Structures are given as structure tokens and as C-alpha cells.
Amino acid sequence: MTGLVQTLTAFRLDLGPLKEPLGFIRVLEWVFSIFAFATTCGYSGYTSIHVTCVGMQETEIRPKFQYPFRLASFPFEFPTCNQTNPFHSLILSGDFSSSAEFFVCIGVFGFLYCTVTLVLYLGYQHLYRETTRGPVVDLFLTGAFAFLWLVSSSAWGKALTDIKFATDSLHLVTILDTCKKIPNVCTAGQGPAMGRLNASVIFGFLNLILWGGNCWFIYKETPFHKPSNPPVTVEEGTGHS
Secondary structure (H helix, E strand, O other): OHHHHHHHHOOOOOOHHHHOHHHHHHHHHHHHHHHHHHHHHOOEEEOOEEEEOOOOOOEEEOOEEEOOOEHHHOOEEEEOOOOOOOEEEEOOOOEOHHHHHHHHHHHHHHHHHHHHHHHHHHHOHHHHOOOOHHHHHHHHHHHHHHHHHHHHHHHHHHHHHHHHHHOOHHHHHHHOHHHHOOOOEEEEOOOOOOHHHHHHHHHHHHHHHHHHHHHHHHHOOOOOOOOOOOOOOOOOOOOOO
């Protein structure tokens, strides 16, 4: 309890680190981490198919899907062009939740880590640089996050490509049984708006660049960069006559 009180009382607000690359890049990481997981976890969309059966009016079907992209969790009713049983239940194929949730998880934990380190930089800079432990731990964790951004962004980018294929209206028209039967007519309608998800992948790789680049500036704070022994200087006039 005493140690906690001493830590709290040691808080000294100093905005100076924000003018240095170490603090400024951390703020950028904080912002882009929010953008990365927010553009992914809040997404919902639909694809559109127009179906015309003989003797029936055109019907628009809108299969919907959303985060975490377990497509089979969103069944939809599709016309059979059969008078006795006019509709049957179908599902989109594919489960991409593992890649999406992993990407969002890295974004959330990256945001939390940035929040903690910014408090450390701005309020406890004297304690951060008091020993070599703070910069060394910061370096290894930042490097770990850079690697995780690489893995999660690559996995999420691949999953997004598969989601686009699985929800493409042209693709669905070619595989649905009703659309294969003549003289039924199926036409592809409006496809899902994927701009937000495309942006999430871009934010992921931007985070990779930011976190990877920030390793260099943190590295300069560690003893790995600083010389262990200062150079010895010889003063003039110290020689013997």
C-alpha cells in the first residue's frame, strides 16, 4: 500500500516527450490502434440478388452478415420458384471469425498498452529512465506488438479476400440451385460495401510500420545502444617533463 501511494505521489506531468519521436509515435499508435479495431468490429453489410420466377414478380433477396463473420450464423430465405414451397432457408458459407477476432484483439491490447505507456512517458518519465529496465521491457513489448500486427493483419487481409468471394452476388448466382433452373432468372444486385473493412487492413499494416519503426527510438533509450564505457580523454599538459 505504501509503495502504491509513493508511486502515485511521484506523478509529474511533463508534455515534453510528446515533442520527441518516442512520445509522438506512441500517440499515433494509440490513434491507429483504435481505427484498426473500430473499423472491423462494428461492421455489418449485405449482398443483393434479384430473382424472377415464371408467373411471379421480381424479388430482391438480401443476405446479411456482420462481425465476427461467422457467415453460417445468418440464414436467409431464398425463392424456390415452386408454388407449393415458395421459399427455403439458405446460409452463406465460411467462418472467418478467428482471423477477425484475432485482429481486433491485437488492436484492443495495442490501444491499452499505448495508454499505459503514455501515462508512463508523461507522468513518470523520471522513473522510466531511472533504470534500464523500463526501456528494455518497452522495447521487447513494442517489438512483440509489431510482430503481432504483421501476423494479424496478414491473416485478416486473407480472410477479407475470402469474405468478399463468399458474399459476392455474382458468385452466389452461379451456385444457387434456383438460379440454375431454366427459365428462372437471377441477376446480381448491389454488392456489400467493403471500404470500411479495406481500411481496417490498411490501418493494420500502418500499425506494423509505426510499431516497428518505434522500436528504433526505444532502442536508443536502452543500454544496448549506449556505450558501456565512456571514451577516455587525455587532457593537455599532463605529460611529464
